[in-house]
Amino acid sequence: xxxxxxxxxxxxxxxxxxxxxxxxxxxxxxxxxxxxxxxxxxxxxxxxxxxxxxxxxxxxxxxxxxxxxxxxxxxxxxxxxxxxxxxxxxxxxxxxxxxxxxxxxxxxxxxxxxxxxxxxxxxxxxxxxxxxxxxxxxxxxxxxxxxxxxxxxxxxxxxxxxxxxxxxxxxxxxxxxxxxxxxxxxxxxxxxxxxxxxxxxxxxxxxxxxxxxxxxxxxxxxxxxxxxxxxxxxxxxxxxxxxxxxxxxxxxxxxxxxxx
Numbered sequence: 001x002x003x004x005x006x007x008x009x010x011x012x013x014x015x016x017x018x019x020x021x022x023x024x025x026x027x028x029x030x031x032x033x034x035x036x037x038x039x040x041x042x043x044x045x046x047x048x049x050x051x052x053x054x055x056x057x058x059x060x061x062x063x064x065x066x067x068x069x070x071x072x073x074x075x076x077x078x079x080x081x082x083x084x085x086x087x088x089x090x091x092x093x094x095x096x097x098x099x100x101x102x103x104x105x106x107x108x109x110x111x112x113x114x115x116x117x118x119x120x121x122x123x124x125x126x127x128x129x130x131x132x133x134x135x136x137x138x139x140x141x142x143x144x145x146x147x148x149x150x151x152x153x154x155x156x157x158x159x160x161x162x163x164x165x166x167x168x169x170x171x172x173x174x175x176x177x178x179x180x181x182x183x184x185x186x187x188x189x190x191x192x193x194x195x196x197x198x199x200x201x202x203x204x205x206x207x208x209x210x211x212x213x214x215x216x217x218x219x220x221x222x223x224x225x226x227x228x229x230x231x232x233x234x235x236x237x238x239x240x241x242x243x244x245x246x247x248x249x250x251x252x253x254x255x256x257x258x259x260x
Contacts, residue, residue, distance in 0.1 A: 004035040006057070007042065012050035012206040013199065014043055014104075021058025027117050028066040029075050033091050040098035050206035050213055052102075053198045054125055055109040061134065064116025065092070070143065088148050092117065096150035099124035100221065103214035105205050109198035110134040110176075110185065120147065123154035123184075126217065127201070130176040130185040131194040138164070142171040157224060159183050209247035 006017040016039050018025035020032070027033060043049050056062055069075035076087045099106065108114075108125035113135045122128050122136070138155055140147050147155070147168060156164035159182050167174070176188045189197045205213065215238040223231050242248050 004032045005039045007039055009049070012048060012210070013053065013202045014049050014051075015053045015055065015195075015199075016043075018054075018056045018062055021056075021060070023066075024058070024060035024063035024113070025056045025118070026063040026066055027092060027095070027121070028069065030091060033095060037094050037098045040095075040102050043104050044102055047210060049104050050208070050210045051202035052104050052106045053109050053195070053202055054106060054121070055195065055198070056111050058112070059133075060112040060118070061108075061110045061114040062118030062121050063113060064118045064139070067143065070145075076148075092149045095121070096124055096154065103217055105202075105213055105217055107198050107202055109194050110136075111191065111194055113137075115139055117149045117151075120149050120151040120154055123151070123158050126220075128158075128179075128185040129194065129198050129201070130179055130188045131191040132176055132188055133191050134176040134179065134185070134188075135173055136179050136184060137171060137173045138167040139171040139173070141169060209242075209245070209251065211245060211247065212242055215242065 004018065004020055006015075006019040008015045008017070016036075018036075020026070027036070043052055066075060070077045076091060077084060078087065106125040106127070108122040108128040110122050110128055110130045112131065112133050114122045115135070115137050116139050119136050119138050138147060138151055140151070146152070152164075152168065155167065158164075159167070163182050166172075174182075174184070176185065179185045180188045187197070219231065219235055219238065222234060226234070
């Protein structure tokens with residue numbers, strides 16, 4: 001993993017900080033994409049992790065792609081149409097897939113502008129909390145582009161089809177309060193308390209058994225594309241695992257002791 005992602009673990013909570021403020025944490029090329037994917041894979045492979053916070057260093061959450069590369073036909077934009085297609089498939093598109101495979105609950109602590117791919121990165125997380133200084137834009141159309149990193153799939157699952165269409169068709173910039181009003185973020189907090197609020201939420205999540213959290217998140221993910229009967233079959237199988245776990249027995253005993 002390179003320095004683009006700072007990986008900090010405190011007990012069961014991991015904080016991933018996009019750590020290139022001089023570029024506004026832009027997802028500019030293979031080094032940055034690899035770092036994000038590697039961080040997700042590290043979390044996924046560590047059963048001690050129960051919650052993840054994703055945030056940005058400096059004034060921005062993530063400025064998206066490198067517009068100069070688009071101008072100069074470099075990076076993602078390099079080569080023939082067939083090569084550009086593979087640049088996306090082998091490059092930045094690995095990030096939404098890595099987040100989608102991640103069974104650990106994720107919280108985006110959006111500290112500043114989340115633009116283009118940065119907006120989509122926030123939508124890859126399960127929950128979003130915004131600083132009052134946060135801004136959001138699904139801005140690809142303003143550059144004559146389409147959401148190439150999963151935004152067309154992600155955004156409508158967060159705010160609904162009609163609002164996602166409006167944002168994608170206009171590229172409009174939203175402030176934090178408007179993002180809260182349309183459900184893009186769960187809450188807006190003062191900048192100085194953003195990480196504390198995200199940490200408090202992560203700790204409330206992490207207080208619960210890790211296996212149950214991971215299976216709950218997987219059920220929520222599968223429910224987005226599954227039939228009800230298919231999801232119920234998966235839920236029955238998962239529930240069989242939880243009912244026979246030591247964590248379940250301890251939680252039931254604690255609950256009944258409290259009632260007494």
